[in-house]
Amino acid sequence: MAFQEHAAGAAGATAEKFDAGRTIIEHVSNSPLEHPLIHVPSVAGIDFSVTKHVLMLWIVAALVGAVVTAVVRRYLKQDRPIPSGFMNALEAIVEYVRDVIVQPNVGRKWANTWTPLVLTLFIFILCANAMGLVPIFEVVGVLDHWVLHTGPDSFAKRLLHGGTTATANFNVTAALATITFFAIIVAGTKAHGFVKHWKNLVPHGLAPLLYIILVPIELLGLLVRPFALTMRLAANMTGGHIAILAILSFVFMFAELFGHAIAGIGVGLAVSVPLAVGISALEIIVILVQAYVFSLLTAVFIGMAIHVHH
């Protein structure tokens, strides 16, 4: 919607200069804390106000929870346990995650223990990534502009100016990686016992001096794994959106450069829209690959805690 405003602005003589960088950052970042979607009073100094990415997390969690629960309940109520329709697809995903992602990494013995966690991460990340491609808030904005005509400080107005991929927020991916971090510790503890798990971090039978070096390196390495997961997912999800927005911003840059909206529209039709459609198609692959890689790395790290080799 910021683009629409800029387009309208570009046509006028007193137009504000189009700032592509600011517009793109506005779109991919979360709502500012000064203007959250739903203001909630601070508790113990912590601001619990609902921002756009929090709302998206709720929508994704509610959607996944409701759909999966409804489908599985309907399946369990059947006389003959033969999956059909969406349950077929769900069963294929569950088996795929168990047989292809979890089992080769954590082993047959622990596959059923860790499949639920990895499967939850996979489906949640996949759905959160996919929801980022659906322009929900933009549709609300169009409806508000043409039909609803709400006030300047309305909920619909506050939804605008920003991207909606919750997994492009580093806080979200950090929370998911924190789950992986504790899962690694729990996996090692369940497999070897608490004390043995921590002893397994370093090779046995080395010179005592080496332990002084290796123990801190291993402890720091524990922090690095979830950090790598955090950065990788959020950066990949942000990158695609920035690329699309940068290409779309050509429309307004050229309109401004030539002083005519028709120049922008021409560039848009010839370059921006075809390229943006192509990148959006690539993004469909990216959302699948990113969910897959996060789940795979979680399984690999859990497997490393279970099958210790030095």
Next chain:
Amino acid sequence: MPDERGHLQRSLQMFQDNVRRAGPAAAGSYALIGAVILFGAIGYAADAWQGTAPRFLLGGLALGLVVGFYELARSVWPR
């Protein structure tokens, strides 16, 4: 028995197998980059806080390299 799967299906299967086999190596390489960024950023923040630039930044980058390469070696070392 000849493989009756289509070219696309075989290609996707091959791609999937390669990605799965690359899992440990990917974990190691991500850890290497993650360690350098994490400890470099911590060093940079420490420098900004204490006004000691670039000591902590360099220290953080060096530590990140050590931890990252250790993680990489641990991930891909022949078992």
